[in-house]
Amino acid sequence: MQDFLDQVEACVPALRRYARALTRNIDLADDLVQDCLERAISRRGLFRPSGEVRAWLFTILVNLHRNGLRTTRRQGALVAMDAVSEPAMPAPQPGHIALAEMARAIETLPLEQKEAILLVALEGLAYSEAAGILNIPLGTLMSRLGRARSALRLATGNPAEPHLRTVK
């Protein structure tokens, strides 16, 4: 059981990162992670040791987030989220895509595309693992990723010719 808690602990930074990207709000994100951890730990008996703790945690997080959105929509009280502040560290490839633009662009994606692109691009999960977490076939995942990337290119202002935005 200690082993299980260690594995969960190792996933917490990734869960926080993913939740932050999904919600764009530090408090909402950490609440989401806390709910996720509580649920996972209280139901650890349901965890199949054959699977990966990380994928299981992400599945719980994604579902909690969706349920939360559904509730918020029902209550009709969507909270306006502050734009994510620019990180202090400079982008590794400055100028390619303005980070603020990307922050706004990711916000405009439909949830299912956002969930997919963040699992793959941000968390670096294998396609098969991401498809498993989202409970969709691999083909569906690929098409969501394709649509997400097209939308992001449109929203970040270099739809056809990325070289135009390339500086230096």
Added chain:
Amino acid sequence: MSQIPSDRLMAFADGQLPEAERADIEAHLAANPDSAAEVAAWQRQSDALRTLFAPAGAEPVPARLRPRRIAAELGRRRTRSFGWAAAAIVLVGLGLGAGWFARPLFDAEPPSQYLIADAINAHTVFVAENRHAVEVPGSDSEHLSSWLSNRLDTNLGMPDLSAEGFTLVGGRLLPGEPSRGGRAAQLMYENAAKQRITVYVTAALPDRAPAYQFASYEGAEAFYWANARITCTVVGTLPEADMKTVSRAVYQQLTEGDVAWVDRG
């Protein structure tokens, strides 16, 4: 120009293509600047996303997100909720128990049951007495009548049962249920065969409703009725027909004709 499915290009951009297939794509990208530009754009998107959100994963984890702390908290919560559940069970048990033992309070037994029981008890106790069967002898029937009338707060005449072969032995005042006036009068009659009957009278019940009831308990017959003024129970061990005759005489004299005698049974 060879066509590469965009899924495979994306897999290449995401570094998820098997080593063996990469060379093909690289060759393709070298020959197709548009594809290469697209792949580069995707990679920049991923870089941007990581740059935006990686810091969130590098922040120190707040205490409330520590799995061990959560596990401990959940354990405490479980213990607490077990405690509440146990308390609830105990309370429900107490409630059931109290309800069970309080049954007599809630059972809607008609007051006549108590009055008849009291009358039979009093009869059983005092007919067995010889020297102290009564408090005031029947020879002083006028005093007896006014005394008991005052105590019961109602006009109580001594029924004359000479026609039935009974003479008044006397009467006494008895304690009764506080809710039913707190007092009862017992009149005792005796016939030539030394058989005794008693007449147990209380003030009217709060509802003052007329009632009429026969009861039989351990060999004693009881004839009970109630009206707006009094309740009366005639108790004796005579044969039923004789009891009826006596009871009718008592009834007719005590109700002063305000209710017609109904012959039942």
